[in-house]
Amino acid sequence: MEREYMEFDVVVVGAGPAGLAAACRLKQRAADAGQDISVCVVEKGSEVGAHILSGAVFEPRALSELFPDWQALGAPLETPVLRDDIYLLKGPDAARKVPDALVPKTMHNQGNYIISLGNLCRWLAQQAENLGVEIYPGFAAQEPLIDDNGVVRGIITGDLGIDREGNPKDGIYTPGMELRGKYTLFAEGCRGHIGKQLIQRFQLNAQADPQHYAIGIKELWEVDPAKHEQGLVVHTAGWPLDKENPGGSFLYHLENNQVVVGLIVDLSYSNPYLSPFDEFQRYKHHPVIRQYLEGGTRLSYGARAITKGGLNSLPKMTFKGGLLIGCDAGTLNFAKIKGSHTAMKSGMLAAETIADALFAGDEGGAELSAYEQAFKKSWVYEELYGSRNFGPAIHKWGSVLGGAFNFIDQNLFGGKIPFTLRDTRPDYAQLKTAAQSQKIDYPKPDGKLSFDKLSSVFLSNTNHEEDQPIHLKLSDPNIPIAQNLPKYDEPAQRYCPAGVYEVVTADDGAKRFQINAQNCVHCKTCDIKDPAQNITWVAPEGTGGPNYPNM
Template sequence: MNDIVREQMEFDVLIIGGGPAGLSAAIRLKQLAPSVEICLIEKASEIGAHIVSGAVLEPTALNELFPDWKQRGAPLDTPVNHERMFYLPDEQKYTAIPMIKSLMPQMNNDGNYIISLGNFCRWLATQAEELGVEIFPGFSGSELIIEDGQVVGVVTGDMGLEKDGGQGSNHEPGMELRAKYTLFAEGCRGSLSKKLMDQFKLRQGVDPQTYGLGIKELWEIPAHKHKPGYIQHSFGWPLDNHTYGGSWLYHFGDNLVSFGFVVGLDYSNPWLSPFEETQRSKLHPVIKYHLEGGRRISYSARALSEGGLQSIPKLSFPGGLLIGDAAGFLNMPKIKGTHTAMKSGMVAAEAIVEALTTQEIEPISYQFRMRQSWVWQELHQARNIRPAFAKFGAKIATLYTGFDSMVRGKVPWTFHHRLADNEKLEAASLFEKVQYPKPDNELTFSRESSVFLSNIDHRDDQPVHLKLKNNSIWKTVNWNIFKSPETRYCPAGVYEAIDTETEPKLQINSQNCIHCKTCDIKDPTQNIDWETPEGGSGPNYPGGM
């Protein structure tokens, strides 16, 4: 494929990813330097198509980006007005956690909004285009262009390739998009960002990143149950003391509820299924009450970067920067990353404007600027909370969290993440197989019916974008030792162990992939490689939900 003649386009700045970080970077660049030529590409079919509704936005960064956002019609229509937190000791009991604002100030949502994040990104894209940013949805970055040790752009994925990689009748080669600087805003575990970190050793000297899998459902519930502006979080059952996670419920919009469940991917029991834990969590009375009698209308899943300050890599390299969740700026105790992603994009824009002026190859001031920002201060305050759960278990860590939060993280120690999530799995023989209840199709559902609600579109004959680096490893390691954990941690039924009574094999149903990237993270030997599929592929979450 090296002999393919590719069209070239050149810009001052190229941005990979149309989420809050990338769009905020583009907008801030245009605000600071209107003549800068900016191209932003997004692998989804349109901006927001890979983002299902329901998120809480802290408007700190938005206030800085657009002080007049209300006059501009930003879709922040549901202010938070009431919030509760519950500890669930078992499948029936619950304990309300009092004084949330003093015991856990990072969970305080006064002044925040429940939003459709997809619609918010669409609004940001409109603002960017009005400023002159060129936005190309449906284009995925498939290869880095590195010349003389410097990133000078990316190659977009070819369209119309056949399953074997050959050129089909509708083949269109990808373009070379070149720029003086490239910002990578791919989100959690971006395929190009991962290559960048290896190429430039950006993770050297920092803790391994640790992740969570967030599974989200959008529900339409009866009007008499709907309480716009209500937030609820819970932790405890159905997870055990050694598994990090919990649920959320956000009431917003027109009788809509965003329900979600996060499971930390540092769990050790290979029989655990985050999808099944999510489903049975809805049977608890404090969650069941809100959803019972409603209708599930959308489903998604996404990996989340939970490592915090200790796991942030070096942020700059010759020719570009990492921004947003590609760098890991999620504040896990807050369960929020939109405001920090936006701010990182804005700070990156300031560093790029400086670098364009001084003609620096590497925009190194970005790292310093981020360390001076409120994002760094916020993550420093929260740095011990997530690793405390891995260190002490949920019950003791909850007590520690209360103490650490009250003193705003001003303690003389820092806990660390010692192992990557894939290194935490233990042999299946050490655990009892978990027996999950069958779905009732009213509150709990199968993977198949869930994936259907994601409106997935993968061309059947395109190359498989989930690849085993070594085919022989699956049988000897994944099956023999861990009994095929990918069939349980994947929330979309992509992986299927077949012929298990004779000669076990792994079947990859890549057409089911909802782009959560959990397999790329949790595979025991890092043998599964998630690459971007053909541009425009994947889930499609419509606006207005």
């Protein structure tokens, strides 16, 4: 098919912190050199920030390097962290506060800010446009543009106006466009669907441990001013999760009497009956958390997978014509539960590498090995090296013993303990069978602190054009009922936090697997956790998905 095309020096896929930081740095370097670099950012959300979801306690180190005058420029960092409270939850009513002296130093947040990452990305987009970056929200990058020599030459955006059967709709069909670039930066966030393709095609993970993930489920609340303490950070470990089903939680006090509350469930969990959504709902009833939320109003809901394998799971990030940056590669520092600053720095390093190449007369399409060298000399690598054992220790020994190891590693050895723990079993392979597992009886939501999935999805402002191809692809449509149901009681019914997957029983007793794609909040958990690796998430039509405010 002949497609329309536009040509740029650099195409950036994804308007998250990594992609926007890269775009800004490219333009800054061009201005400093008195040259021009044309930069385009393509974003699948309806606007920049629409699909951005993170805790988020933000470390401003990379931002201060990118825009030293960020305060004067009005960056939305308004709530410095005043105090960290960390609890070990011993059960639905019991808790023990962890003394500061026993907390791994990576969990202390002095000098950091409680923010909405979506709002920070909106601000970064404004800075990028002021610098001359072209940003195109509402256009989903659907596939990489790769020439006959295996060189990435840009991306193709998704076709618009395709019906459920894949046929063009009369009068509104618009074919996708080629966005060609001398270099392409893939900054799609966790489990980017093009990044996944590139890792497989170019065997970028051949020397790495399997990547590991978690799902983060988050709500934004407005609470009673008497219960609000702006700048307070609360983290918990333990209940309602355990050693075989690990994770932790957060509750952060923003400005304007608002708090964000969330649960992070490690996708290495073993019980197929576990529902991260329902674990989150009952977690909010714990007295440590309930004391802040009771009498408040829930404003928004969302979910997103988190790339947390760290240094041991980092793929090779370079290939001919492009780079993987941010969480598309997996630069999150899980010991800090933070990835925005490392994502931004990885994008800035990529921008500097590309700018140097272009200034030297590079016509594009090379493999920029200088990026890996710059990355290894940076503070990002130093951080990730220091936290390389954090996740494997939790997986191996649980939150208590693993936490004790991490205290020794981080506080006594500064992350330089003289050995490296490995975690070589993929998350999807950790599930036990239904026969080996205990069913979990989740309490009904009370409509005050706990809620059902559909009312929650409503608060995410999720919307998709109904008459379009289902963007959740099954390699074999028979596997959910023929294999996953008898073996695992089809865990997609529970690991999806948006009610996308259902097993429906007909009047004659026959069962079928139903996909409610309109509900999808783009968390990518299904792509990661399906035990048969039978589900592939691809981008739907541009603007589809959640529209998160202040998340």
